[in-house]
Amino acid sequence: xxxxxxxxxxxxxxxxxxxxxxxxxxxxxxxxxxxxxxxxxxxxxxxxxxxxxxxxxxxxxxxxxxxxxxxxxxxxxxxxxxxxxxxxxxxxxxxxxxxxxxxxxxxxxxxxxxxxx
Amino acid sequence: xxxxxxxxxxxxxxxxxxxxxxxxxxxxxxxxxxxxxxxxxxxxxxxxxxxxxxxxxxxxxxxxxxxxxxxxxxxxxxxxxxxxxxxxxxxxxxxxxxxxxxxxxxxxxxxxxxxxxxxxxxxxxxxxxxxxxxxxxxxxxxxxxxxxxxxxxxxxxxxxxxxxxxxxxxxxxxxxxxxxxxxxxxxxxxxxxxxxxxxxxxxxxxxxxxxxxxxxxxxxxxxxxxxxxxxxxxxxxxxxxxxxxxx
Numbered sequence: 001x002x003x004x005x006x007x008x009x010x011x012x013x014x015x016x017x018x019x020x021x022x023x024x025x026x027x028x029x030x031x032x033x034x035x036x037x038x039x040x041x042x043x044x045x046x047x048x049x050x051x052x053x054x055x056x057x058x059x060x061x062x063x064x065x066x067x068x069x070x071x072x073x074x075x076x077x078x079x080x081x082x083x084x085x086x087x088x089x090x091x092x093x094x095x096x097x098x099x100x101x102x103x104x105x106x107x108x109x110x111x112x113x114x115x116x117x
Numbered sequence: 118x119x120x121x122x123x124x125x126x127x128x129x130x131x132x133x134x135x136x137x138x139x140x141x142x143x144x145x146x147x148x149x150x151x152x153x154x155x156x157x158x159x160x161x162x163x164x165x166x167x168x169x170x171x172x173x174x175x176x177x178x179x180x181x182x183x184x185x186x187x188x189x190x191x192x193x194x195x196x197x198x199x200x201x202x203x204x205x206x207x208x209x210x211x212x213x214x215x216x217x218x219x220x221x222x223x224x225x226x227x228x229x230x231x232x233x234x235x236x237x238x239x240x241x242x243x244x245x246x247x248x249x250x251x252x253x254x255x256x257x258x259x260x261x262x263x264x265x266x267x268x269x270x271x272x273x274x275x276x277x278x279x280x281x282x283x284x285x286x287x288x289x290x291x292x293x294x295x296x297x298x299x300x301x302x303x304x305x306x307x308x309x310x311x312x313x314x315x316x317x318x319x320x321x322x323x324x325x326x327x328x329x330x331x332x333x334x335x336x337x338x339x340x341x342x343x344x345x346x347x348x349x350x351x352x353x354x355x356x357x358x359x360x361x362x363x364x
Contacts, residue, residue: 002316002320003314003320003349003350003353003354004350004353004354006320006346006350007350007354010346010347010350074323077323078277078278078281078323081281083281083282
């Protein structure tokens with residue numbers, strides 16, 4: 001199991017390092033502070049609701065969350081010395097990652113449905 | 118520049134003390150003196166009972182690793198002037214049991230090292246008449262960085278995972294396994310993988326990266342472990358997809 005989790009952690013590290021800074025810069029700084037023109041709701045929804053965009057964003061969200069799960073798991077094990085509670089921590093962090101992935105899937109699905117509807 | 122500098126040296130003499138203590142010594146501060154020269158001055162002139170390991174004085178033998186002002190360092194390559202005006206705290210390597218003063222018990226590392234077969238493993242050797250095993254400069258470059266390891270154990274001292282879990286195989290042993298795995302003359306990758314895919318092998322590493330920072334020879338054990346993880350993970354996937362296929 002560990003090799004698979006590590007591959008997902010590793011992939012999550014790559015995609016989050018490549019894409020999240022760009023997305024955060026665009027939508028948390030550049031657009032709200034008016035550095036670039038606001039794309040407008042319809043244009044943004046059109047982009048977000050395209051199945052390919054939704055799929056790519058879902059991939060980024062899921063892999064980033066799985067990256068977080070592995071990293072946070074080891075922070076708890078080694079940083080807070082909680083390795084004695086390995087099983088509940090493993091279940092907890094990956095359950096949270098899956099929950100977050102499901103939430104991302106729901107939001108993206110709504111965008112896809114809104115665009116096509 | 119002052120003429121002297123204070124060395125605060127950790128002392129532990131199990132016949133006299135139950136807990137380690139610190140003893141201060143004034144040693145000459147010379148531009149070309151390493152911390153090890155300061156310790157040798159103490160031993161030769163001030164207190165002959167001070168115990169510590171050293172041999173070559175040129176960063177080759179890996180014997181004189183100690184904790185200098187909280188950092189794992191080779192004391193032969195760590196200069197007193199860099200710590201002026203002092204004091205300089207010299208302690209044994211962290212994460213190892215202390216035998217006496219600055220001497221630590223390296224038995225754990227010495228047991229782990231041969232387990233990864235850090236030598237060239239050949240299935241069927243060729244005869245001497247057939248000549249050498251030839252290698253191109255590119256093939257040499259694949260592993261030469263990892264062959265710089267001098268077994269000084271500074272990486273074990275720096276590794277917080279090894280500090281918490283002494284069962285962890287550890288940075289140098291994994292880097293040395295990788296040194297031979299990447300050698301075109303070697304055929305022992307499968308033997309080493311059986312040991313290293315154990316939870317206390319490569320998967321024990323959480324990529325803190327302190328081992329690479331501590332290495333005095335520019336080896337990158339953290340990089341070696343991550344590369345090995347990728348190899349092992351892909352191997353695991355392959356054996357999952359093709360359970361009866363060749364390894």
